[in-house]
Amino acid sequence: MKIALLCRNAGLYSHKRIIEAAEKRGHDIDVIDHLRCYIDIAPHNPEIHYNGATLTGYDAVIPRIGASVTFFGTAVLRQFEVMGVYPLNESVAIARSRDKLRSMQLLSRQDVGLPVTVFAHRTSNAEELLEIAGGAPVVIKLLEGTQGIGVVLGETPKAAESIIQAFGGVNTNILVQQFVKEANGEDIRCLVVGDKVVAAMMRKGKEGDFRSNLHRGGSAESIKITPKERATALQAAKAMGLNVCGVDMLRSNAGPVVMEVNSSPGLEGVEKATGIDVAGKIIEFVEKNAKPGKTGTKSGITRKRKSAS
Template identity: 60%
Template sequence: MQLLSRAGVGMPKTAFTNDTAELPALIEHVGGAPVIIKLLEGTQGLGVVLAESAKAAQSVIEAFHNLKARILVQEFIGEAKGADVRAFVVDGEVVGAMRRQGKEGEFRSNLHRGGTGTLVKLSRAEKAAALLATKALGLGVAGVDMLQSKRGPLVLEVNSSPGLEGIEKATGLDIAGRIIDYTEALTLRKRGGKAKPKAKPKHEKAASDAVADE
């Protein structure tokens, strides 16, 4: 989080604490209830709680603290309406993107929680945010999750080993192939060689238009 913040990446207001005495001020710091409470070790939407009130937030945070769990408290972006955008970055290029929509009544958009993924065309701001976040963390491959907000795209998470099945199904792109090409090229560069450019399959050309600038 600190690396992203220092790089100027837009994010929801976020706070960490191990002191229950600070909870009222912490909740106000991220914009007040409702708030999102996340386990730092959680994946695929597990360990993510929406607390509708400050009282509920304090109860959940105290329960996690009693379990010695590491958590963060984050601003709830209501205008996202249970959806987010995942941009897949390989070697400094956005190679695919999808919009994930949570099922009815669900604030989490994760596909493993019943969400659906569809092809999306990134805005220039979204593409820039994904590339900036990936660069800030020094990653060659990343899945960047963003919320569409009134303040512009806000980066929720940067995954260094994101799943491929959902985005390949949503976009029709061979993301795995792009990662293999990148890995081969990286290996050659380290050995002082030069990778041969590979032609893009025709079926990928149309789908890749979804990551072009608006």
């Protein structure tokens, strides 16, 4: 099978592991920087050009698209889809998961457990936002933030109102969210592949930080999740339409509540915490669901022939 890995940095742990797992199982895998692709939107002959070559013959594409380049990255992925290449995660599913508001609306519609959340652009009446969210403490998030950036805890009503008004001063959209105190700065990351939770870890923020992101200095350990937590993770992945994702949730007094569904979850933390070969399970899923040969030629990257003078 010939696989395209869409990513900007082949040296990252997650990408090296995916390449290693694919090659170990006898597949050819090409690393393609999606920002260096050109999309040829031609009737009956859609193409993608990359480094002077035409990309052809792929059976599957594994998208690892950074949040800051979602628009162009999903456009390239969509072109692969138009060309008949099987996507590990579809472009539309990635786009909806990257929109925090839309993803929470979709999760809510499917009755997935969520913290009380208020979305706002006009922040002049901070007291009303706090009242709707259940009062301080609250977590205030920039809609476009990732990896814990743009996430602030308003511990008191006065502090929360000041933060809300400050965000309003830069003309941005925000989420004001119930603070789940009983979680004690810990969250659960479930790695979903297909219809299974293949690995789960408990993440804890560094001392004095309520955010549990590993990028922010948090720690992780393997955990046995409850049947309810497993069902919630699978329900969240299904609501987003994602085959592979990381579902982040908190243990609240009312049961598990989902904080985020990540369409390009990092593998380093969960593989090291659990010892599970998540990359291998991703490749196994691709093998079972992609159809080798359906795109015709197996050449992969084909050089354009120069026309005769």
